[in-house]
Amino acid sequence: MPPTISTLNPSQGPTTGGTTVTLTGTGMTGSTAVRFGSTNATSFTVNSASQITTVSPPRAAGAAAVIVVHPTGNSNSVTFTYVVATVPVVTSVAPSSGPTGGGTSVTLTGTGFTGATAVTFAGVPATSFVVNSSTQITAVTPAGSAGAAVVAVTTSGGTSAPDAFFFYAVAPVLNSAAPAQSPTAGGVVVTLTGSNLLNASAVRFGVTNATSFTVVSATQITATAPPGTGSSPITVITPGGTSNPVAFTYVNVPTLTALVPSSGPTSAGTVVTLIGTNLASASAVTFGAAAVPFTVVSDTQVAAVAPAGAAGPVTVTVTTSGGTSPGLTYTRVAAPGI
Template identity: 35%
Template sequence: MGNRTRARRATAIVAAAVTGFSVVVVHPGAVLAAAGAPASSPARAGVLALPTVTSFTPTSGAQAGGTAVTVRGTNFLTLDRTNPDAVTFGDVAATKFVIRSDKELTAVSPPGTAGPVTVKVTGSDGSGESTGKFTYQQGFGVEIADVQASAAGGAKIIGTVSGGTIGATAAAFRGMRISAAVGEESATVAWVDATHVRITVPPTGTAASATVTLIQAGVAGPPSTGTVDYYPVITRVSPTRVSTAGGATVQIVGEGFLGVDETDESAVTIGDAPATSFTIVSATQINAVIPEAEAGTVPVQVATATGASRASDAAKLIYRGPLTFDNAGGTQFLRANGGQHTLAVTGGTVGDSSKAFTAEKISVKWGTTKLQTAWVDSTHLRVNLPSMTTDTLTLTILQDVTAGPSATLPVAPVITNMSVTSDALAGGKSVKISVAGTDSATDFTFGANPATCKPAPRTTTAFVCTVPAATAAGPVAVGFKTGGGTSSRYTAASAFSYSELD
């Protein structure tokens, strides 16, 4: 029995040798030795871990290279990370690659020529190639005529497309997923015809020269040789009114200021003169110290190497001479009881109309208190004052934020009310007189006639007087003196009348 078994085994071995193939017993999944190997070949056992490529994204990139491609497959851990040819695009090694896992790696495409190439990975046991192709795209070029454009954007320019056509219809163009950029800013692009596009210039923080680029599916074409030359824009100057003495700092607001050369002393001009100094705060703000100038309106301009801001109502500055109140040779005074006062202005005008006055942004301050002010005419203001107990009051006129010289005006004691305003020549009536500016009024007179008075009960600002006799009928002014000897000033409230009739 044992002999017959050994005989059968021998017969099988002989038969295998005669037919010329070898049998290799391996673990499931291993590669079998090729049929037809010579009988003298030794039996081989083992596993070949060949890398494979099953997919990759994206499937296209720029000819300049630099596209990060995610490659998926198997056995990527067999790749030699130090071997630059472990991942290739066509016959060119990837710029670099990073193995994420045994089934995924990221490779950066090298520069290439337009057209498809395979993605290949090579490990210690062999290589694997993609069945799909990675396509190097040429990208669409675009040409424009040199054009100046506002840094605020919005200008429309026509570009001529090169490197192919962009669709026979607007719908076809949209399907091609073409976008545009002006410099580093994304721009809106619209179809005109198969070889032309309309590009809307985007806003920019840097007023400088910029080329135009078309981008399709992330692939940028060559930049235009023509340029968009941005110029800065001024949208606001604050304050708008400044002193002719100069030295104030104004804030210039706009777009594109990062393109301004801070070493160029003439980059910011006020009228015909450069700013005394300026600082670029941001793309939208410049702080400038103004030079002295004559009264009037002047333009404000900001310039870069590619253009200067345009004139506009927003880019103006008004120089004004300092305004103050005229004390009229000492005759101008303020009533101690306050209220509305019409005051004369010197140093300039306050506008030819109420509307012009409002536009001038003129105000009046008492210390830090802003007072209600109204226009009377080009050289007079109506100012509402509080009641006062001081001998003087200092007022300042401001034009926007620019203050003129302070004016100190005398505060006069006055009569604010009389209970009786007329009497016969013989006098004799009792009259209660209220005063402002003092609590110790003395020496009351009706015209030139002294009166006998005494303080009213429970108040320090009212006195009861007996009307003195007069020698002639007609109006007279009632007056008094303060405890310090200051005489009261005439007001309508201090008018009294004598009559010949009893």
Template identity: 45%
Template sequence: MPISPSQGSTGGGTPVTITGVNLAGATAVHFDGKSATITGNTPTSVSVLSPAGTGAVGARVTTAGGTSGPLGFYYVQPPVVPTVSPASGAAAGGDTVTITGRNLATATSVDFGATPVVPTVVSDTEITVATPATAAGEVSLVVHTQGGVFDDLAFTFVDPPTVTVFTPITGTTLGGTLVDITGTDLATTTDVTFGGDSATSFAALSDDRITAVTPPHALGAVPVTVTTTGGSDSAPLTYLYVL
């Protein structure tokens, strides 16, 4: 007789279905002596909620005709997730998020708000998932495994940035000029480039303002581009490197 699923939470309560023949009128289902709650019964199946337990156990069905042999069932520890990286991404979706922790090997779903996504299991300590398209804002992030649920997480979806103006508009080819950049959706800035070269340093002061220190660059006008977890945008004007 098959049992599905063959794994469940140590806390019990996992819906389990046992299929076979001559199962009508089942009077009990035990997981190594612990009674399961019967929720449905037909001549070919018994549905139950597993009791609490640990490790590998045998599930047995009892009817008026006797008791079946044991079916293997394994209790899985609930997941623990201390790290989600990155913790924000583009509202357009498609970003890869890495979730690390413990007891993740049986992960079946990761919910971003009301949207479930099937994860890729890398190991018992790591899963990855591609974000869905979602309106900007913070949503709950819930990891489902056969051992239980971890729901003490959040993920922030970010609209693409816009860069409107910066000052000063010129600086020396040696770099080192502090440039003040304003726009929208800048709080999650991950890079600022001048002509493709990353700023020596930058700081997001608010959602509409960042500062960046120019890198060395050859003479000429170059685009100023800001990249955030929501996307990238270049200022409408260029920055001019002078002697």
């Protein structure tokens, strides 16, 4: 019984030939030839009784009847269409930049992509690519050197012109963050210094995006800290990848629980011990509106020198990188008259 062909894939190819075509059907074992019209296939392989892989020969544009030749007779015919091959054209690359390490999934848009046999970036083959249609290819970038890389598509019609580019970017580097602490409520403007910071798409405090950020230059970004807690290393994301982290810590608001002593003379000089929590980063101690000298003893204790003032109560507060504490009352007592 002669073989039968039920499908062929793909069903079209360039007039230059060279398209690998898979025929499926029955009774294919022992086939002696595959013909495209009156022309024998460039080559063919009988994979099984139900499948043959063949390579189309060159032919003029138009429909060609494909048959399988067998000692028991020729198969039915199916149509393969020859089309005039055109040089592919790449009109856009998106995204247009990525890290030098490669791995960026890029969509190429243009024309004449059917049957593409290669996609290259500066002459280096894409890690992988898929021809989605005659106007679109998805490719994964290989590793490359920093700078512009010509993106080219090759088909049987030729190779696209060198006028589409992908830009390989160097990974950003962070050297410092100042200040490196913030209240848990966030809102602190942090200056980040480093290199390769242009085109940053995100600044993250831990896993949380900055409330806002501004790229000042290739070496500086200012970012507003979002609310957070504890250690939240900062990273910057650019087309070149994600930077190394720099330390940033959220500090709880300080609290005061006691002043020892809680009263003293109207004259200056009394050493008052402030007891509370989260006092280690104290930057100011005030008695009313007066800032006073102080020493941080521990995270729970600060020693401050009371200033002179009128008799009566005055509010004492501590300010740290976590904010300003609620106040406690210190009372100045006038000396008794003689």
